[in-house]
Every structure is written in C-alpha cells, then in structure tokens.
Amino acid sequence: MQRQAQDLPDGIWQERKAVTAADLLAAGVDPASPEIARSFEQLELYPVLSEGGWYLVIKNRISLEEIARRPWRLFGPVELLSSSLVLD
Amino acid sequence: MVRTRPRHLLKAAAGSSAGPASTDRSTETLRARDLSDAQFFDRYGTDRFTAAIVANRMRFIVKHMSTVLLTTSFSMILREWYDFAVTISGPPQMNYPMSTGSDSLSIFMFTMADAVRNVVEEFGPENIRPGDVLIANDPYRIGQHVNDVCFIRPVFYRGELVSFVTIRAHQLDMGGSVAGGFSGLKHNVYETGLVIPPILLYRDDRPQRSTFNLIFDNARYSELILPDVKSLYQSLLLGERLLMEAIDRYEADAMRGAIRYSCDIAADAMRDAIRTRIPDGVYEGKDALDCDGTADQRECRVKVRIVKAGDRMEFDFSGTSPQAAISINCGPLDAKAAVGVALKMAIEPHAALTSGCFRTIDLVIPPGTFISATPPYGPIFMYWEASFVIISAIYRALAPALGEDAVGPDFGSMMVHNGSGRWPDGRPWLSVSTCGGEHGPWGATKVADGDSYTVNHTGNNLDPATEAIESSVPVVLLRKEYVTDSGGPGQHRGGAAVLRDALWLAAAEHNVTSLHAKTPAGIGVHGGGSGTAQACWMLPGEPAGNLADRAVTILGNAADVYAQCEPVAGMIDPATGQLDPSGRYYYFGSRPVWEPGCGGVLRFRTGGGGGWGDPLERDPERVLHDVRDEYVSLAGAWRDYGVAIIGDPVRHPEALSIDHAATTRRRADLRAARAAAPPGPESQPWKP
Known part of the structure; x- marks a missing residue:
C-alpha cells in the first residue's frame, strides 16, 4: 500500500497571540518605550517549555528576542480536575 | 483519575495560577569558566575548586546508587536492562535544578528535572519531611509511561530541605489491559494501567501500607515488584547518606553552589555549541510513525521548525x-x-546532562498532538517511538547546516516484543523488551562506520544476556545475526540490520509494536545512502503443548523461507513473503495479539543504519573487508560502491581480491551516470 497524501491528518498548530499593551503591562514591560514601540507588530505571546518548566513568553518573532517570560501552569495544557477543590 | 480536557492555551493562561518560581535564565551571560575567583564566589557561594569537588562527588553518588540497584534488584528489566536512571536535584527555592544524572537512559534524566518539580509542587513542599519517599508515575505529569515510576527522596540537612535524590525505575507491571504493558494497541489511560499521582510510599522511613496495597492490588507480578521496591528504597537511603556526608564535609552552601555550577556548565556548553555549530536561520524537518491506529495508512507525522x-x-x-x-x-x-537527546547527539556531546542544557532552548508544542498527548484518550505507553521520530526530524532539519558533522538516526523503532504466559505449574511468566527488535544499528558518522548492534539514541542501557533470557522464560533465541546489504552505503557504512529469531517453547500471547516499517528510519547523511526498513514475521507452531519431546524446526535465512511465514509487520511482497519496499504494508495491529503457539518462531529484522558520505569514496580495501565479513555482498559492492571483488566470500573469505581496473571503470561509470541524472531515491532523504 502506498502512502496517500490526501489521507494524512491535518496537523495541529500552536496559536501565537498578537500582543496587546495590556499583555505587556501584565508582564511588567512598558509598551510606550521606544524599543518596544518599534517592534510592537512583531511581538507574539505563546507558551513554551524550557529549563524550569512551562512559561508564557513574549518574543520578537523575527529575532527571537525575549521581551518577557513568566511561569505558566505546572503541567502546561493539562489541568487537574482536583484543582477545583477547596482544600483549606 | 479524571482530568479536564485541555483548555485553549491562551484563554487558560489568562486565568491560571502561576507555576513555580522561574529558574534564572541567566541574564548573567558570563560563562562560569570565565569568572574571576571573586565573581565565582559571588555567584556560587563557594570557590571553584570546592564546587568542582562537590559536583564530582554527586556524580559518584548517582553511580554508586545505580550500582546498588543493578546488583540488588530482582526483575530482569532492572538488573539486566538497566531500565532506570538516578538524578540529584536542587531544592524548591532554586526551582529544582537537576545537576547530576547517572549513566543510563538520557531520555529518563531529561524528564526527571521536571518530574521532581511537578511531583513536589503538587504534593506541596511544605508537606514533605525527612524520612519521606514520594512516588508518581503519571505520564502527563512527569513523562514516560506508567511503568516508569519516580521514587523521590527529599534530603534535609539540619532541618533544611537541600536537595532530592530520585530514581525513575521501570516496574514489571502497572495493571492495565496487557500483562507487562508493552503494547501499542491500548486506547485510553484506563487501559494503559494504574496512574499514581504524587503520594507517599514511605513516611518517617516507614512503608505506607495503603500505597503498597494500591500497587499490589492493581499490578501483576507483585511478588517481584516488592523486592525491587525494597532495593530502590535502599539505594535512595544510600544516596541520601552520601549526600549528607558530603554536606557535613563541605557545607550546604557548597552543595547548592555545586548544583548551580553543574547546571551552568552544561548550559554554557550547549549555548556555545548552538552559537558556533549552527548558522543563524530557519531549519525544517519531518518524520513519521507508520500509522495512528485509526487506519493503517494514516501516519503520525512530526513536523519541526x-x-x-x-x-x-x-x-x-x-x-x-x-x-x-x-x-x-x-x-x-x-x-x-527528545530535543535534548538530539542536540546532545548532534552538536554538544561533551558536557554532563543537566537541566541547564535547555537554558537557551524553547519548545513550542501545541497540545493534543501525538507528541503532546492529553488524557484520557491520548494514551501513552510506547512513548519512545514518538520520541525517535522527533529526534529523526531534528537530525533531518539540521543535516544541511551541520554538513560533514551531520548524524543520522538509529534503527528507528524498537519493535518491542511483549510476551506472557504460564508455566506448566501455573506460575506466570513475562518477557518484556528482550526477544524482539529492541537493539540494532546506528548510522555512520564522519568518524566511523555505524555500530550494528547497540541501544537506541535515547538509551544507554544494556542488552540482557541470552542465557538470562532463556532461563527466565520458555524461549530459545535461535538467531542474532547481521543482514548483508542492509546498512546504508557510504564512505562510512551504516550499521547492519539485525535478524533475530525467537523460538517459543510454549503457547502464549505476544505483542509486537513496529512503527517505522513503511520507510527506512536510518537515512543517510552527507551523501550517504539509507539503510533498509524493519519487518517482522511469524512462523506458526502448534496451538498448544510443550516442546520437551519434540523435534524443533530451525527457520533458515534463505529467501524461500518467508513464504512459510505470516507477515506481522513491514513492507512485504505478499507472494514471496520477503521484505519489499514496493510491497504491501502489513500493520502490526491487525491482530490484538500474535500467537505463534508452541514451537512457533517470531522473526524480527531491525532497520539498517544510514551511511555517511559518498560510497564511491569508500576505500576499496574497506569494501573488501565488508564483503569478507558479509556486511556487503559481491553484488552490493559492485552496485553501491563500484568495487569489483573477485572470489567466494562464504567458502574462501580470505582469498577475496579487488579487481582494481574494473573498479576504476565502474566508479567512473557511476559518477558519469550521476552527472547525467539526478540521484535516485536510494540516495535521497525520504520526503513524505
């Protein structure tokens, strides 16, 4: 049997969110600074897995320059149902 | 356990609580080796000499712990396979940096840094105390599969939590639908086996009976698991004691400094390799597993940018x-x-494997792919098969940038065998990962030909001795030999495929998982050719009985024997039963279990390794040796290498000679043919 390209499942894509001023402020970055303003259109917000676990990053998509990085959830996209319990 | 479905990433992020404190991604770009003595002391809280001594001491500790486990464990998977790894991690306030790993599975050690953090953070660092052993095995929390249980021992010094010693060790069984677990045909987390969230196995150095019962009430072969766990516990105690002795001698600050120093050294080495070995740019690669379980023609394709x-x-x-x-x-x-392993293999093989290797590396992984599966209907068990294609895709992507330094994949799929049955007296037996195609060749490199029988790139463990296997389960390993003309041609030849025959002496259930049979996994690099693809056959015996008083038929290796066999997996000509790249694809999951019966044989042929460099540049003398040693046939020497060998390699191997004039003419003809036409598929990397 030969492979048939049309039978292959479509891939899944990671969304990269266009950054807003609110995103930058939440990450402790001044959106009005000249450096940020110059590259604003190139900034994206998305989760990454790296040393130390999962993070939400804001990066320049052209240069990979990192504008902000803050820890994300412990298990990334998976959440425990038990997280909804009130334990104390 | 019940979990929510993964939420949309960015929506979820907005309302989620933050994870643990970030590891310092080192805005301090000065490398550890370039620091002055004063700068070094400021950063690490100790001097350079002491940091190096303590770092070496930690390496000694994990090796010592490994030796204890190898020599005291009972199950074959630990004592003969080395299916475990040992690490040391720093405390919560350092974000659990993994500074030290043992000699075995690199793919274990690269997940254990995150595993320790995730287990301790969920359990609550404030809830652990001296004398605890925490365990967990959930693949979605800590990686690998449910049989690979993490045993985590917190180390306290004068009341302060200073580090963790951890062993991730394969347990013989964790329940689920298949004894032993090694099956690619389970459909959800409930079939893969018992999921253990972070819980205490020991408290105050006393076993927690409820935890032991949880395992023993769900797992098969518990009478072997119990002594293994006791050995694991003793190994953890040894690690703790040796760490305490080191802290007594060098102080806790030096220990913390050495942990950070070890991670920084690895981070510096990887950062240097990235900067100097790969030009700035964008690189893309692909590879695929043969099928996704819904239809045998639908591949699982990994794509990396x-x-x-x-x-x-x-x-x-x-x-x-x-x-x-x-x-x-x-x-x-x-x-x-898998990314860590690929980079270690391709660009930075020298520094120790620590969590610091990822300091300047980010992975972007959309949830719900076959390399980022989510519970409960993205079942994880044969996880290494997906890991292998990630590594292969990265090798393919980076090959143009690396040039002569490019490396090719190994044999691509372990074609793991899992068999279980009962002895005549009713006792159960289990054979896991020892009688299939678990070991095979590597690709060649600029340095040498590829090895033909070794572990895959993610492991560094052992191949159990034939005698140990045959004394444990009713099998005779009839054949373990190399396949002529199976290694990819090249200036350096790819390792040869391995042909293995297992004769089963009693009826039993067998699982085979072959996932890279449609195309060769062992692609050539830097102008080398690909190896051959993998396959598996079954020669049926009797439905039941015992072979004690019967004559045994030895399955030969001539071409005509395959017509007697049933194809289990691979690209096979239905008429002849032989491996054929243009044949029909036989799906390993076409039956839930394979039953060769009593006296039946399962034959595994691994993939071949890819070649490195132009085969027409291979020294004819080396081709002569290949023919003498039956890595290459007379026809293969002529076809692939353009070398004319005269003689009979089987009857008079030492009398072979080279026809130099014919060789010169043949190579000139082959070069002229290349110039006139683009390279054929054999010398092209596979393109899906």
Whole structure:
C-alpha cells in the first residue's frame, strides 16, 4: 500500500497571540518605550517549555528576542480536575 | 483519575495560577569558566575548586546508587536492562535544578528535572519531611509511561530541605489491559494501567501500607515488584547518606553552589555549541510513525521548525499530527527530552546532562498532538517511538547546516516484543523488551562506520544476556545475526540490520509494536545512502503443548523461507513473503495479539543504519573487508560502491581480491551516470 497524501491528518498548530499593551503591562514591560514601540507588530505571546518548566513568553518573532517570560501552569495544557477543590 | 480536557492555551493562561518560581535564565551571560575567583564566589557561594569537588562527588553518588540497584534488584528489566536512571536535584527555592544524572537512559534524566518539580509542587513542599519517599508515575505529569515510576527522596540537612535524590525505575507491571504493558494497541489511560499521582510510599522511613496495597492490588507480578521496591528504597537511603556526608564535609552552601555550577556548565556548553555549530536561520524537518491506529495508512507525522538566532533555539512543533488513538503517543516532557537527546547527539556531546542544557532552548508544542498527548484518550505507553521520530526530524532539519558533522538516526523503532504466559505449574511468566527488535544499528558518522548492534539514541542501557533470557522464560533465541546489504552505503557504512529469531517453547500471547516499517528510519547523511526498513514475521507452531519431546524446526535465512511465514509487520511482497519496499504494508495491529503457539518462531529484522558520505569514496580495501565479513555482498559492492571483488566470500573469505581496473571503470561509470541524472531515491532523504 502506498502512502496517500490526501489521507494524512491535518496537523495541529500552536496559536501565537498578537500582543496587546495590556499583555505587556501584565508582564511588567512598558509598551510606550521606544524599543518596544518599534517592534510592537512583531511581538507574539505563546507558551513554551524550557529549563524550569512551562512559561508564557513574549518574543520578537523575527529575532527571537525575549521581551518577557513568566511561569505558566505546572503541567502546561493539562489541568487537574482536583484543582477545583477547596482544600483549606 | 479524571482530568479536564485541555483548555485553549491562551484563554487558560489568562486565568491560571502561576507555576513555580522561574529558574534564572541567566541574564548573567558570563560563562562560569570565565569568572574571576571573586565573581565565582559571588555567584556560587563557594570557590571553584570546592564546587568542582562537590559536583564530582554527586556524580559518584548517582553511580554508586545505580550500582546498588543493578546488583540488588530482582526483575530482569532492572538488573539486566538497566531500565532506570538516578538524578540529584536542587531544592524548591532554586526551582529544582537537576545537576547530576547517572549513566543510563538520557531520555529518563531529561524528564526527571521536571518530574521532581511537578511531583513536589503538587504534593506541596511544605508537606514533605525527612524520612519521606514520594512516588508518581503519571505520564502527563512527569513523562514516560506508567511503568516508569519516580521514587523521590527529599534530603534535609539540619532541618533544611537541600536537595532530592530520585530514581525513575521501570516496574514489571502497572495493571492495565496487557500483562507487562508493552503494547501499542491500548486506547485510553484506563487501559494503559494504574496512574499514581504524587503520594507517599514511605513516611518517617516507614512503608505506607495503603500505597503498597494500591500497587499490589492493581499490578501483576507483585511478588517481584516488592523486592525491587525494597532495593530502590535502599539505594535512595544510600544516596541520601552520601549526600549528607558530603554536606557535613563541605557545607550546604557548597552543595547548592555545586548544583548551580553543574547546571551552568552544561548550559554554557550547549549555548556555545548552538552559537558556533549552527548558522543563524530557519531549519525544517519531518518524520513519521507508520500509522495512528485509526487506519493503517494514516501516519503520525512530526513536523519541526527550528529557528536559531545567536545562542538561542526555538523548536516549534506546529503542524504535527493529532494524538493517535492507540498507545504510541508521548507527552510534552518526552518531546523535550527528545530535543535534548538530539542536540546532545548532534552538536554538544561533551558536557554532563543537566537541566541547564535547555537554558537557551524553547519548545513550542501545541497540545493534543501525538507528541503532546492529553488524557484520557491520548494514551501513552510506547512513548519512545514518538520520541525517535522527533529526534529523526531534528537530525533531518539540521543535516544541511551541520554538513560533514551531520548524524543520522538509529534503527528507528524498537519493535518491542511483549510476551506472557504460564508455566506448566501455573506460575506466570513475562518477557518484556528482550526477544524482539529492541537493539540494532546506528548510522555512520564522519568518524566511523555505524555500530550494528547497540541501544537506541535515547538509551544507554544494556542488552540482557541470552542465557538470562532463556532461563527466565520458555524461549530459545535461535538467531542474532547481521543482514548483508542492509546498512546504508557510504564512505562510512551504516550499521547492519539485525535478524533475530525467537523460538517459543510454549503457547502464549505476544505483542509486537513496529512503527517505522513503511520507510527506512536510518537515512543517510552527507551523501550517504539509507539503510533498509524493519519487518517482522511469524512462523506458526502448534496451538498448544510443550516442546520437551519434540523435534524443533530451525527457520533458515534463505529467501524461500518467508513464504512459510505470516507477515506481522513491514513492507512485504505478499507472494514471496520477503521484505519489499514496493510491497504491501502489513500493520502490526491487525491482530490484538500474535500467537505463534508452541514451537512457533517470531522473526524480527531491525532497520539498517544510514551511511555517511559518498560510497564511491569508500576505500576499496574497506569494501573488501565488508564483503569478507558479509556486511556487503559481491553484488552490493559492485552496485553501491563500484568495487569489483573477485572470489567466494562464504567458502574462501580470505582469498577475496579487488579487481582494481574494473573498479576504476565502474566508479567512473557511476559518477558519469550521476552527472547525467539526478540521484535516485536510494540516495535521497525520504520526503513524505
């Protein structure tokens, strides 16, 4: 049997969110600074897995320059149902 | 356990609580080796000499712990396979940096840094105390599969939590639908086996009976698991004691400094390699597992886009296929480990393996792919198979940038065998990962030909002795030999495929998982050719009985024997039963179990390793030796290498000679033919 390209499942894509001023402020970055303003259109917000676990990053998509990085959830996209319990 | 479905990433992020404190991603760009003595002391809280001594001491400790486990464990998977790894991690306030790993499975060690953090953070660092052993095995929390249980021992010094010693060790069974567990045909987490969240196995150095019962009430072969766990516990106690002795001698600050120093050294080495070995740019690669379990023609395709800028790399796996309906997926921590292994193999093999290797590396992994599966219907068991294609895709992507330094994949799929049955007296037996195609060749490199019988790139463990296998289960390993003309041709030849025959002496249930049979996994690099693809056959015996008083038929290796066999997996000509790249694809999951019966044989042929460099540049004398040693046939020497060998390699191997004039003419003809036409598929990397 030969492979048939049309039978292959479509891939899944990671969304990269266009950054807003609110995103930058939440990450402790001044959106009005000249450096940020110059590259604003190139900034994206998305989760990454790296040393130390999962993070939400804001990066320049052209240069990979990192504008902000803050820890994300412990298990990334998976959440425990038990997280909804009130334990104390 | 019940979990929510993964939420949309960015929506979820907005309302989620933050994870643990970030590891310092080192805005301090000065490398550890370039620090002055004063700067070194400021950063690490100790001097350079002491940091090096303590770091070496920690390496000694994990090796010592490993030796204890190898020599005291009872199950074959630990004592003969070395299916475990040992690490040391720093405390919560350092974000659990993994500074030290043992000699075995690199893919274990690269997940254990995250595993320790995730287990301790969920359990609550404030809830642990001296004398605890925490365990967990959930693939979605800590990577790998449910049989690979993490045993975590917190180490306290004068009341302060200073580090963790951890062993991840394969347990013989964790329940689920298949004894032993090694099956690619399970459909959800409930079939893969018992999921253990972070819980205490020991408290105040006393076994927690409820935890032991949880395991023993769900797992098979518990009478072997119990002594293994006792050995694991003793190994953890040894590690703790040796760490305490080191702290007594060098102080806790030096221990913390050495942990950070070890991670920084690894980070510096990887950062230097990224900066100097790979030009800035974008690189893309693909590879695929044969099928996703819903239809045998639907591949699981991994796609990676690597952006390299300065000393940073980003691996974006967008475009990768959805998670499979069968247990051939892996989780994101496994994907991260695979990236680490690929970079260690390709650009930075020298520094120790620590969590610091990822300091300037980010992975972008959309959830719900077959390399980032989510519970409960993205089952994970044969996780390494997905890891292998990640590694292969990265090798393919980076090959043009690496040039002569490029490396090719190994044999690509372990074709793991899992067999279980009962002895005549009713006792159960289990054979896991010892009688299939678990070991095979590597690709060649600029340095040498590829080895022909070794472990895959993610492991560094052992191949159990034939005698140990045959004394444990009713099998005779009839054959373990190399296949002529199976290694990819090249200036350096790829390792040869391995042909293994297992004669089963009693009826039993067998699982075979072959996932890279449609195309060769062992692609050539830098102008080398590909190796051959993998396959598996079954020669049926009797439905039941015992072979004690019967004559045994030895399955030969001539071409005509395959017509007697049933294809289990591979690209096979239905008429002849032989391996044939243009034949029909036989799906390993076409039957839930394979039953060769009593006296039946399962034959495994691994993939061959890819070649390195132009085969027409291989020294004819080396081709002569290849023919003498039956790595290459007379016809293969002529066809692939352009070398004319005269003689009979079987009857008079030492009388072979080279026809130099014919060789010169043949190579000139082959070069002229190349110039006139583009290279054929044999010398092209596979393109899906």
